[in-house]
Amino acid sequence: VKPTLGPLPRFVGIESMTRDRPPELLDDAATIARRIIQIADPTADVGAMMIRHALWRMHETCGDGSATMATIAQALVQQATKAIAAGAHPALLCKGIERGVAQASADLRAGAVRPMSGRRSRELLAALARSVCHDAELRDVLVEIVDILGADGAIHVVNNDARRVDREYIEGAMWDSPWLTTGFATDAAQSIARISDAAVILLDGKLDSAVNVLEGLKRLYDLGHRNVLIIAGDLSDEAKTVLVQAKLSGVMRILPVKAPGFDAKRAVALQDLAALTGARILFGDAAAFASLAPEDVGSVRRAWATARQFGIIGGKRDPVALRNGIASVRRKIDDTLKLDEIAELRLRLGRLCGGLVIVRVGGATSKIQESRRDEAVRLSRTLQMAAGRGYVAGGGAALFKIAQTLL
Template sequence: MPKAMCRDTTLAAVCQGPLFPPRVHLLLAPQVHLCYHTRAVRLAAMALLFLWCNQGSAMGRFGGPMGRRPAPPKPEPGDRPKVILGDKGRALMCRGADRMAHLLGLTLGPVAGNVVSAKDGGSERYETLTDAATIARRIIALPEQTEDVGAMIMRQLVWRVRQRVGDGSATAAVLARAILREARRVITAGANPMMVQKGIDLGVAAAVKALQEMAEPLEGQERFAALATGACGDPDLGRIVGEIFETIGPEGVVNVRDYIGNYLDREYIEGSRFRGSFTSRFFLTDVTHRLVQMVRPYIFISDWNLSQVEQVQPLLELVVRDQTEKRPLLVISASQEGGALSTLLANHQRQVLQCCGVTLKGVGDPLRAALDDLALITGGR
């Protein structure tokens, strides 16, 4: 069996650099004598010495020469940010906006076109769209990043018009594309971009003023029907819409619902309705038909979550104190529970004051909008 002796041999490691603790900056193994009989023993000794050198180190490994920090990996060419300036950037952004506006403009005009969109899942693989705002929402991104910036700006413009006005999304896209083309042309010719923007603002104000002067209010069922038919392309639907707006007037509200059938129908409701539920069945005055009948009630509308007695006690005292004629109390809020609901029920069941608690359907912005509508209808302040 071969045997070798290693004497007077120093195996030492010095850890250098700011990444290692100060206690490691020294000669770790002075005058370490090793005797080894096989290669395995030698490798084990080297491993122990390596772990000893790494004890207390923040890195946990050595790269290259002992104690040096490994070099960070070089970024790939595709990971580097791309910055495009000048006319090239404007050209690519305008190209993306033009592509989006061209697609939306297909739905504009007396003979509106259709756009077929592929669906990711479900029984139907494709859907046919005619609304410009919906088409814009179906487009998530364009393949080219710089073009995608312009397309998303146009997409946001179209959707904001839809939210604020309800219609005219395709018209807004076509006008924006024309303005963008002319603005880029004059800027490329040497015009100041800020002066071009001021000119666009002045032009928009002048165009809006001229349109307001030329506008004529619609009057008569036939004109309403003609406008609705031009918007939807269905004469039967246009005729019914014209009848509806002639009947309810400019302050009326139209609620459109899906129905299983191959015909169109309408129903006129006097007054106002809202979707809600009673907070307790003990408020019902007609249990059979699940109705609450109140004559000239006081109405309290709030977006609070009523749960404490202190929230409803001042209201009840105010209503009871001003009782020249015994009028009931209707409480509409975001939620009603706990002590607040128990107080309303106790006054109602003991016939101290007829009360009714109601909560509306929905959460967040839809709930607040419904409460605002109710306050406006009932004259709340």
């Protein structure tokens, strides 16, 4: 991985396991280490796999710095081995290393460059992107996105049918959860349902009883609501019939969608929806819907749903719940070590802060497209961390600058 250290692109060729595919040309230390499955010496292989895992965690968490990390790790092992051979106590060495890490981390944070806003911020992000990514098209798109959304925006990278890189800014918040029935589509050609100025009902359970559903709709009608977005765990056939009849009669416009996730994840998603819409979560089945109170009802300016996703725009936000939710998610991101959880938390933060963009990445071949998509994920993470926490010079230059404090 050493050849990749520094800002200039130096590639390492990795032969594919299947001979019918061309070799990979990689300039990222963590990905190179990831391609190493095993080394010949069984004893050395244990340490090599530990370093391999550490480099990948550095890559997933920060997006950059893996080559510097590998170089420092090698130097620490070499010097520690000499010191132990000369009679130094391993525990005292470990304690000294930990103290040095704490001091170096504090000095690096103090010297970090933090992009603020405006033209200077975009220039700093562009300079950082040039040192991390050599794909100009991808780089320019992601710099623009992070400059607009900031550190808390949600960036969702998907494949593009075309060869270019496209971006789509999504207003409001979106979840990967479908409508509960196709009978409420307002645009059959595009297979999408839209509703405006709607009341919002959040139900943790299933709308199962037609009598209770009818009673709940009557309560909403008496409260003056003619457009209703119902987010529920599920919908029975008889409840579906009642909702369809209400729509066909023209009395009310209803959009039923499935509550995102399951169990604990569903509870979290409903809490976020409650903060964004001002609604209160109803627990149980349709009986809870039948006995709803005025304070249980939230509102949104617009909502939409398809067979795969739904979104809301302009909800009646609960300021206290929203502020507490954002603070809670940020704390969890700082405290969580699991990479999958960090990615989910960042999506939650983007929904709560109202910033979401879909980046569609294409390529001339499937291999190039896959490589560009991985690069987009890595660069977006790096730029967002730089926008939120700042960045320092790479290639070990920042560590060299603070070396005097460690002597």
